[in-house]
Every structure is written in C-alpha cells, then in structure tokens.
Amino acid sequence: MTQLSQLIDLAPDDSGSITSILLRLKIVASRIKATEIVQWVNKELEGYSNDDELPKYRAHRSFPARGLWANPVRTLDNAELSTMGLEDRVREALFGTSFRQPVKELEKFSEGEGAARISWDPQDITIYLSQVQMKMEYMELISAATHIPVGTFQGIISNIRSKVIDLALELESIDPELGETSIGTDMEEKVNQVVQNFTFNVYGTGNNIGAGKEFTQNLTVKVNDVSSLITAAGKLGLTEEELQELQDAILDEPQKQGTKVTRFIERVKTGVVGLGLNVSAEVAASQITQLINAYYGAG
Structure with a gap:
C-alpha cells in the first residue's frame, strides 16, 4: 500500500x-x-x-461570553454579556478568538464536552464595564469568560x-x-x-504572508520621516482618513511606539482599518507594522 x-x-x-x-x-x-x-x-x-x-478554518471568529454578577444580596451566574456600546477592537478581543494552538491541543478540546472557556483578566473586565451600555443594575461583574463550543474545534x-x-x-x-x-x-x-x-x-x-513581506520590502520608509511613512502606507491602500489617523498617532508618539500607534495597528488587524489589497487583516497588520518599525528604526 x-x-x-x-x-x-x-x-x-x-x-x-x-x-x-x-x-x-x-x-x-x-x-x-x-x-x-x-x-x-x-x-x-x-x-x-x-x-x-x-x-x-483557524481565523478569528466571534463567540458569546458569560459572566458572574453579584452584590451583597444576590448572585447571578452564567449570565450572557452584552456587546452593545463596545468599540470594535474591544468586542473583537473579548468576544472572539483565532486558533493558533498546535493541532494536538485543538484535538483535545474537540474530544471534550460542553464549551471551552477563555477567562477574562481583571483589566478586561474593567475595560468592558467602561464601555458596555447594558449592565446588571447595582451589581458588580466578578468574573467573565468567552465560551467556545466544542463543535468549533471539531x-x-x-x-x-x-x-x-x-x-x-x-x-x-x-x-x-x-x-x-x-x-x-x-x-x-x-x-x-x-x-x-x-x-x-x-x-x-494565492499570496500568503511571505508575499506580503516581499511587497512591503519594495516600499521605502526613512527613520523618523513621517512623510515617507505616510507615502508608503498610502501605497498599501489606506484611505485619506486612515492615513490622517496614522499620521496623528505617529506625531503624538514620534520617538517610540505607544498606545495610539498600537491601537491603530490593532484596528488594522481586526479589519476595522482595511488595505486596498487582496490580503487578510492579519497580513495587512503585519505590513503596516513593518512600515512603522522602519520609521522607528526597528525594522
């Protein structure tokens, strides 16, 4: 055979x-x-x-999240959490995931019962409560987790x-x-x-991430030169509004990448900011990251 x-x-x-x-x-x-x-x-x-x-088949997708609400009088467990009012990047991060684990780990999950849980850390809960519009009145969210059905792994x-x-x-x-x-x-x-x-x-x-890197290597960005960065980013397909957003973030953080530039990259990665190329959001984020690293002299 x-x-x-x-x-x-x-x-x-x-x-x-x-x-x-x-x-x-x-x-x-x-x-x-x-x-x-x-x-x-x-x-x-x-x-x-x-x-x-x-x-x-491993790409990012959305799932429900459930939490434990409590006050001194009563407790409400396994309550489904609302996404109303959340920023796109927060909703994508807390109510979804991609699957990067070795296949053996995914196979173990596929043989389980019920749903797998991704627990939120306290910072996640704080961010969620600061944005969500629908909460349990007079109750505190003690813990939360994103629930992934076993059928997803199967x-x-x-x-x-x-x-x-x-x-x-x-x-x-x-x-x-x-x-x-x-x-x-x-x-x-x-x-x-x-x-x-x-x-x-x-x-x-037909083009995986390798092709994305080759394309980016043809773009020139000079260290600490905002103009060259914006020109290169424009060739990747960013709109005028998105280019302005990137420029404002860079001007606020000219010497070292901070929260504003990181947030922009995250918006590209979740697809909120898209490139005018036939590539996935993750590849797009990789390309933008390479340009920004070149600007900061880290590329």
Whole structure:
C-alpha cells in the first residue's frame, strides 16, 4: 500500500489521530519537494505564531461570553454579556478568538464536552464595564469568560482532515506512486500546480504572508520621516482618513511606539482599518507594522 493510499484510507477515520495523519503527509510532501505543504504541516503540528497568516478554518471568529454578577444580596451566574456600546477592537478581543494552538491541543478540546472557556483578566473586565451600555443594575461583574463550543474545534479538525484527503486524491490522480520516492523534474510542474491550488484553498488567497513581506520590502520608509511613512502606507491602500489617523498617532508618539500607534495597528488587524489589497487583516497588520518599525528604526 502506497503512502498516498494510506492517507486516503486513514484521514476520514475520526478515531485516528490527526497528528499521525499530518506526519504521514509530511513524508509524502518532503519526497515530492512540496515545501509549502511541509511548512503547512509544521505549523499545524507546532502552532502558528502571531506573525503567521492563519488558514481560513483557524481565523478569528466571534463567540458569546458569560459572566458572574453579584452584590451583597444576590448572585447571578452564567449570565450572557452584552456587546452593545463596545468599540470594535474591544468586542473583537473579548468576544472572539483565532486558533493558533498546535493541532494536538485543538484535538483535545474537540474530544471534550460542553464549551471551552477563555477567562477574562481583571483589566478586561474593567475595560468592558467602561464601555458596555447594558449592565446588571447595582451589581458588580466578578468574573467573565468567552465560551467556545466544542463543535468549533471539531469543525477545525474535520476541515484539516478534508484538506489532507483532497490533496492526497489530487496527487494520486497525477501518479499513485507519488511519495514513494523523490520525483523527477518532469513531475514537478504538475505537483506545483496541485500545491498552488492547495495553498489557495487553505488560505483563501494565492499570496500568503511571505508575499506580503516581499511587497512591503519594495516600499521605502526613512527613520523618523513621517512623510515617507505616510507615502508608503498610502501605497498599501489606506484611505485619506486612515492615513490622517496614522499620521496623528505617529506625531503624538514620534520617538517610540505607544498606545495610539498600537491601537491603530490593532484596528488594522481586526479589519476595522482595511488595505486596498487582496490580503487578510492579519497580513495587512503585519505590513503596516513593518512600515512603522522602519520609521522607528526597528525594522
């Protein structure tokens, strides 16, 4: 039985470890010189860093949050929390998350019962109470947590299995023996096309974060030169209003990045501020961060 046929047989079986399946795929990808597939497998096994573009199935999404309200007279537990009045960045941060953990951790969550909880720290609660319009009158919010249904984790694992099956079937259609040994140059073009299609299906774009870095490297920003920073940011697709917001933040924090510049980057990352390019919000934030780092002399 070939490596590909084993993958195709094992991947649909929910009782089989997704880690083992990915390791088998890594062997095949290495032998056929599919570097992008090897990198994807490694990130799934080891987890994604904050600078990595996430696959669509791991991207940020919103979830409900529940809290414990109390006063000296009574307690109200597991009450759903309102988002009315929250700034976009606060709502995105407290009522949602992306999934950067190693796949083994996600698999453990997928086998649990009920919902996983991301507890808020006291600062989160303070920020929430300072903005939200609907509160429990005469009661204090003691604790809170974002609730992620177990089905969310099961969906991510299922998506990964499906991606592996689709890839293995595509490779098998080229040659059932692919992955048994290294390939020759005559096969590379066909394999590369399959790999490009796979990357598009995983990330939703033909350009991952690497392409974003290459694009940014073509833009010139001089240290402590606001004009060059704003010109470069404009080429990324920021509107006049957004460029003015960035300029005001930089002028208020000319020597060192502070809360205003950080808040602007966060707004890009959550999609509130968008670039006129076909890239994800996380890639957009990475590109803007590189320009700002260059301005501060840290790039």
